Amino acid sequence: EIVLTQSPDFQSVTPKEKVTITCRASQSVGSSLHWYQQNADQSPKLLIKYASQPFSGVPSRFSGSGSGTDFTLTINSLEAEDAATYYCHQTGSLPWTFGQGTKVEIK
Amino acid sequence: EVQLLESGGDLVQPGGSLRLSCAASGFTFSTYAMSWVRQAPGKGLKWVSGISGTGSTTYYADSVKGRFTISRDNSKSTLYLRMNSLRAEDTAVYYCAKGESRDGYTFDYWGQGTLVTVSS
Numbered sequence: 001e002i003v004l005t006q007s008p009d010f011q012s013v014t015p016k017e018k019v020t021i022t023c024r025a026s027q028s029v030g031s032s033l034h035w036y037q038q039n040a041d042q043s044p045k046l047l048i049k050y051a052s053q054p055f056s057g058v059p060s061r062f063s064g065s066g067s068g069t070d071f072t073l074t075i076n077s078l079e080a081e082d083a084a085t086y087y088c089h090q091t092g093s094l095p096w097t098f099g100q101g102t103k104v105e106i107k
Numbered sequence: 108e109v110q111l112l113e114s115g116g117d118l119v120q121p122g123g124s125l126r127l128s129c130a131a132s133g134f135t136f137s138t139y140a141m142s143w144v145r146q147a148p149g150k151g152l153k154w155v156s157g158i159s160g161t162g163s164t165t166y167y168a169d170s171v172k173g174r175f176t177i178s179r180d181n182s183k184s185t186l187y188l189r190m191n192s193l194r195a196e197d198t199a200v201y202y203c204a205k206g207e208s209r210d211g212y213t214f215d216y217w218g219q220g221t222l223v224t225v226s227s
Contacts, residue, residue: 045217095154097154
């Protein structure tokens with residue numbers, strides 16, 4: 001099973017600041033790495049698919065990069081509505097797995 | 108508009124059974140793979156099971172293999188999860204998630220979830 005390790009686990013950020021979340025895979029997943037946002041008491045929402053492709057309707061301040069084992073989700077100019085938990089997810093190898101999540105709080 | 112509506116969650120005793128349903132609308136259901144993903148209270152996301160668009164291929168996490176069965180009725184645009192021999196550790200919100208293609212498991216839309224509680 002591929003283990004995805006996100007860092008940090010928690011981040012407290014002021015509005016308009018830049019946020020960077022990393023996801024490291026225990027073995028290569030190619031570009032089959034996706035990012036989701038889960039607001040409190042809501043369902044997850046797809047942000048970025050295949051490492052760097054924004055999903056339809058996702059604000060342009062969200063971007064992704066990486067390949068193989070190291071990936072990054074960047075939120076440029078954080079807004080209050082971005083307070084959420086962010087998860088990476090791999091579909092490179094069964095079983096599909098998720099990272100443990102990164103909670104982003106607004107200061 | 109894509110909509111996924113789960114139902115069937117309940118309080119059940121250890122060793123009991125339950126069937127979850129997910130009614131889909133807003134897209135051609137048979138064209139897309141579907142999955143179940145669960146989230147234990149206060150915890151992260153865990154993929155449980157997936158099924159191809161035709162229903163011919165199914166996948167399971169090791170923790171549920173042999174106890175859970177995923178299926179779909181494309182004529183009713185409905186996804187199912189039959190859960191047997193339930194354990195306390197199966198307690199979670201169960202989400203239905205749509206794949207991006209017939210055999211693709213990037214989850215582009217999610218339902219609101221249904222709560223399963225396993226307790227005596």
